[in-house]
Amino acid sequence: MTPDVPLVCITPHISPWPAVFHVKPPFKMSLRSRYSRICHDAFRRPSIYANVSQITRKATPAWQTCRSVASTPNAQKVLFPGALNSEFTDTLEVLRPSNNKAIPTYRVLDQYGEVINKEIGVETEDGEALELYKNMVCLSIMDLIMFEAQRQGRLSFYMVSAGEEGIAIGSASALNPTDVIFCQYRETGVYMQRGFTLDQFMNQLFANTKDIGLGRNMPVHYGTEKLHIHTISSTLATQIPHAAGAAYALKMQNMTQSPDAEKRIVVCYFGEGAASEGDFHAALNIAATRQVPAVFVCRNNGYAISTPTSDQYRGDGIASRGAGYGIPTLRVDGNDIFAVRRATKQARKLALENDGQPVLIEMMAYRVGHHSTSDDSFAYRQKIEVEDWKRRDNPITRLRKWLEGRNLWDEDKERELRSRKRKEVLSAFDRAEKLKKPAIKNAFADVWEDLTEEQRSHVEEMRDILKRYPKEYDVDHHEGGVESLDELLAKKS
């Protein structure tokens, strides 16, 4: 069991972890100055390269705490521009990350639903906790039904969140509604917590005429600008640099808006597999150098399709990488929704300090479901392993134990909730499945802002084919039939 640890963010410039320096007494590293400021000041000053002694005479640059420099006989630190606070050592010590203690995992509840630190508590009102619970149950019911529906051939694809409901719903509940979100694809709970309705889910899954995505995307690729969540792309990790850039946009906007307006951050979700992509590394690095108000949430669920974390990385999870980029970092028990909430709130607060800084949170979980409906995970992991995890711990049962411990929940309420949610999901399912497919014109619209001349000729050619061979195509299943192409062509570009 993970020990009860206070929620301490690993802040790279003051953290004892990892032990980067071999510090010899009596010299101490300066803990006063912010790492970022040191870097900025040093690099903005061209004279650093021209005349070092001149600089030492000047007043209070942040790195003046270095008492002497490389050029003097008793230098204790080097002013290499790449590592300003590095002291000399005569001990040749190889840094072995495996010798470090693993980064602790923060939790509020133990797996029996008991609060570990009674003084801090769960920082959640009973009513809100009940809402979170209901949303998690609703998500798991929708998952079961849609997974089954895919197996029956009613829709082409689906992905469940089993085991990760707490991460999505808990973190989304700790954000402001106007914070901008970038998801990977297993964050259905984020949408649900933000108010994406069951009808909206179903319309997207069936890609019908009411689908916000106009029937263009695979199932589970939700998106809605009203809830400030960008549309999901199947490609992995591509959203992480977007989040850094979007957060920079928000940083600029936060600075120029009226002081009493709510400041916004960007939150970006991704899995531990996606964190192997170059995009992840590029994103965290640029987020750190531009000091953007972004929270990067890694869902470490143990598997990237079939690839276990042992084939994915050899460091201490994803959290250990935060230090490398100079980013404050947390690791959290993803099965503990209260821990997820508290960490996210803390990260949000940190992200807005000093006009912005990125924060990395690694949420630990176990992917209970298959990767997707295309996957059979028992080809690469034991069924017993999954059953074991299901039985041992999951975010829904843990919160339920806490609720029951406070007499807020019981078997009757559970039964009533499940039956009600099931009916709600199924009636939304029914409504969505009956709707027509979106208009065919949506195949061509929005590629460019306006239809191009070439596209126009393609649309004409296609319309001609559809009209001359009416028996070969199911155009009537689409809203407006072939005529929707006429509308498209009539529109002046």
Added chain:
Amino acid sequence: MVATTIPPMRALCRYLLRPQAPVYPRCHHLVRSKRHSSAPAGARLNNTVEYDTTPILHHTSRTALQNPELPEDVRKGQTKRINLYTAINEALRHALQTDERTLVFGEDVQFGGVFRCTMNLATDFGTERVFNTPLSEQGLVGFAIGAASEGMRPVAEIQFADYVYPAFDQIVNEAAKYRYRSGSSGVNCGGLVIRMPSGGVGHGALYHSQSPEALFTHTPGLRVVIPRSPTQAKGLLLSSIRSNDPIIFMEPKILYRAAVEQVPVAPYYLPLDKAEVLKAGKDVTIISYGTPLYTCSAAIKAAEKDFGCSVELIDLRTIFPWDRATVLDSVKKTGRAIVVHESMMNAGVGAEVAATIQEKAFLRLEAPVKRVTGWATHTGLQYEKFIIPDVTRVYDAIRQTLDY
């Protein structure tokens, strides 16, 4: 525990969601679903691709062994009825068995790959030679180039062609230019094969349908190969692994399970510079590769019946460098040409083929070279059936070209 208190969800669902299609057990959705394919019941042209009877595949051992490209001993040997992913598996297996330098790796390769192409290879050849890589296309392709440059023969798998783009720099700037920039030192990354499943399956939408071959045919130094069938896949993949040029090997993923035929059991190598005339004809030449060949074949059957014409069908097989002589000889004979591919028209393979034909066979042409390709858009989920060329469009193109 909660689990025990839930009423039986599956029973309830089955009742409320009256099944419309048979329930498939564990099966890859991307290569099986017929429900999501296009045409209505009354269609005469669309949905007439029958993999069981198509002349594109060898349904008997006899026709499989008649192939003149096979060496004599292979033609005297046995055949086995297998699908395309098994043919890939057999080629990889042979390469691993016969050449110590062969490595096979990529995302999820160790357990057999998401399309099952690498099944049992890790078990049989060890995880030193067949292994999972971290999830980074850029990383694993660069890794493969490095291994090839030091004498190995790496076969790297990109899980979907749609995900090859992070590796674009490594492929275009590194793999393609390695030998050229090394000059007289001669160092190269030959032996490198980058395999990737490509093409539409009916419901892959934006990120599981792409055919990005034209991006690589615009790069000197690369060879781009797309097999049409299990027999072709096996022979072309073995030649690719043996080749000293870096190879982009695109496997039409809908064919992994759909295309089943008699394949020689013995190993064999097919040429990487020869197109193949699949069907002789005298009035019009259709040039294509990969999945659309099946579409073309069905369209030709209908068109020959309806218009009394005779159509020649050519499989390019190697998309770059491509066999211009075979195509030009055919078009000089027929005087008419149609190019068919799934990816978008502008600057696609069709543009290159059409331009070459008008340049080298202009005076023989009876009609403009027609391109039947994907339209100028992305492959939206609900629109794929309208965007990717179907039997009707090829049939109509034959008619238009003949009537010109």
